[in-house]
Amino acid sequence: MSEDQFDFDVTVVGAGVAGAVTAYLLAQKGLSVALIDRGETPGSKNLSGGVLYCRSMTTVFPDFFDQAPYERRISRNQLVFMTPESSVALDYADERLHRGGTAVTVLRAKLDAWLAERCEEAGVMVMPGTRVDGLRIDQGRVVGVRAGEDELNCRVVVAADGVNSFLCRDAGLRPKPASNQLALGVKAVVKLPDGQLESRFGLAPDHGAALALVGDCTQGVGGGGFLYTNRDSCSVGLVLRLDDLVRQGLRSVDLFDHLLAHPLLERYLADGQLVEYGCHLVAEGGRAMRGQIVHNGLVVVGDAAGLTINTGFTVRGMDLAVGSAIAAAEAVAAAIAADDVSAAGLAPYETALDQSYVGQDMRTFAKAPHFMEGDRLYHDYGPLLADILFQIYHLDTSPRHRLMKVARSALKASPLRLTQLARDGWEGVRAL
Ligand SMILES: Cc1cc2nc3c(=O)[nH]c(=O)nc-3n(C[C@H](O)[C@H](O)[C@H](O)COP(=O)(O)OP(=O)(O)OC[C@H]3O[C@@H](n4cnc5c(N)ncnc54)[C@H](O)[C@@H]3O)c2cc1C
Numbered sequence: 028m029s030e031d032q033f034d035f036d037v038t039v040v041g042a043g044v045a046g047a048v049t050a051y052l053l054a055q056k057g058l059s060v061a062l063i064d065r066g067e068t069p070g071s072k073n074l075s076g077g078v079l080y081c082r083s084m085t086t087v088f089p090d091f092f093d094q095a096p097y098e099r100r101i102s103r104n105q106l107v108f109m110t111p112e113s114s115v116a117l118d119y120a121d122e123r124l125h126r127g128g129t130a131v132t133v134l135r136a137k138l139d140a141w142l143a144e145r146c147e148e149a150g151v152m153v154m155p156g157t158r159v160d161g162l163r164i165d166q167g168r169v170v171g172v173r174a175g176e177d178e179l180n181c182r183v184v185v186a187a188d189g190v191n192s193f194l195c196r197d198a199g200l201r202p203k204p205a206s207n208q209l210a211l212g213v214k215a216v217v218k219l220p221d222g223q224l225e226s227r228f229g230l231a232p233d234h235g236a237a238l239a240l241v242g243d244c245t246q247g248v249g250g251g252g253f254l255y256t257n258r259d260s261c262s263v264g265l266v267l268r269l270d271d272l273v274r275q276g277l278r279s280v281d282l283f284d285h286l287l288a289h290p291l292l293e294r295y296l297a298d299g300q301l302v303e304y305g306c307h308l309v310a311e312g313g314r315a316m317r318g319q320i321v322h323n324g325l326v327v328v329g330d331a332a333g334l335t336i337n338t339g340f341t342v343r344g345m346d347l348a349v350g351s352a353i354a355a356a357e358a359v360a361a362a363i364a365a366d367d368v369s370a371a372g373l374a375p376y377e378t379a380l381d382q383s384y385v386g387q388d389m390r391t392f393a394k395a396p397h398f399m400e401g402d403r404l405y406h407d408y409g410p411l412l413a414d415i416l417f418q419i420y421h422l423d424t425s426p427r428h429r430l431m432k433v434a435r436s437a438l439k440a441s442p443l444r445l446t447q448l449a450r451d452g453w454e455g456v457r458a459l
Contacts, residue, residue: 190333209309
């Protein structure tokens with residue numbers, strides 16, 4: 028195509044975190060950029076549990092803490108093993124987390140709208156309410172996108188269209204993900220009665236809590252739950268491994284109701300008002316899911332590139348989306364300046380991504396998806412922990428036993444064997 032046939036230097040498809048940050052950075056480098064999203068307003072269709080690890084976002088927006096519509100700074104993290112009647116928590120609170128602004132809770136409708144505003148200020152043409160139907164390909168090179176009757180020509184397309192990336196499949200970059208590489212995310216936002224949130228969670232103003240839930244909350248389906256505090260509401264939900272959900276014949280809506288009925292959740296959410304509810308797929312396959320992320324005239328960022336890490340302690344996707352956006356914007360701008368947007372010209376994106384914290388963390392936690400597939404984690408560990416603690420705290424008139432004997436008798440009553448405990452412990456420390 029000739030120079031004057033290009034409408035923009037770059038077209039970014041998807042105004043989620045990955046797409047908006049890529050578009051913003053490219054516009055800052057003086058390129059003409061279109062940012063297209065199918066949602067009526069950017070972010071309107073997006074869903075996230077809501078904990079954003081901020082280290083990369085604050086490098087892009089140094090004024091993030093003053094300007095961005097975040098909810099609370101997380102200073103307390105809990106990992107909670109649940110049985111139908113109990114919950115055993117590893118409860119970690121630390122002022123350093125709050126001071127350093129490690130993580131904040133966000134609501135995507137607000138965050139994505141703010142990111143789109145920042146893009147517009149930087150000169151990006153933001154086009155909401157437009158669904159991209161396919162790529163325009165000319166002699167093996169991506170030269171634009173099709174949206175209904177319209178065509179948009181550009182030097183480079185950035186596929187930031189999320190976990191289901193239709194653009195990647197259109198370009199033959201990634202096969203359809205296997206069902207064990209996907210999870211179904213179910214999330215609600217529950218508004219608490221005025222003034223209740225801080226006292227219920229034991230939080231100071233602007234401090235937030237993030238609870239990761241394992242066990243009874245998914246009724247044995249691989250995955251977990253979460254409960255995060257916003258300003259005056261909570262984000263609560265489940266992430267359910269798709270293959271296991273189907274195999275066990277359970278429905279996400281029933282599991283979600285079951286979660287809300289648990290005594291722990293009932294206490295936190297009592298008299299709350301449901302203000303938002305939705306479902307969304309989550310990429311869970313780790314590095315194995317990535318596929319090709321560079322093609323002639325095309326790069327892939329964020330969830331579209333399979334960039335998520337779930338270790339049970341943390342669920343990460345948004346910060347990896349930002350990291351990929353930073354690497355992609357740098358490489359795309361350099362390729363355009365060098366007038367080489369072939370796969371070879373754009374290849375520095377892949378190298379930069381692999382060398383960044385995104386690539387390093389994806390490698391470090393490459394074994395996590397396999398470890399998290401183990402059934403025992405969801406069935407057996409919660410009851411074992413609860414039984415040990417029950418025998419410690421439930422005093423009656425019978426003689427007490429020391430911890431070792433208590434643990435041994437709880438283990439005997441559990442389907443878990445000592446060899447399995449040892450194997451899971453060993454694999455856990457190597458995977459997580
Ligand atoms: C229930 C749940 C809980 C999660 N919890 C967390 C968490 O606590 N912390 C965390 O960091 N991550 C979490 N994640 C993962 C996180 O949400 C994603 O990793 C992150 O949203 C990826 O950003 P993205 O920009 O790549 O994709 P998305 O946010 O999915 O954005 C993709 C965008 O592309 C647009 N789009 C798609 N197709 C088209 C098309 N054809 N034309 C035009 N536009 C299109 C969509 O409208 C959307 O705006 C969670 C996910 C879920 C579902």
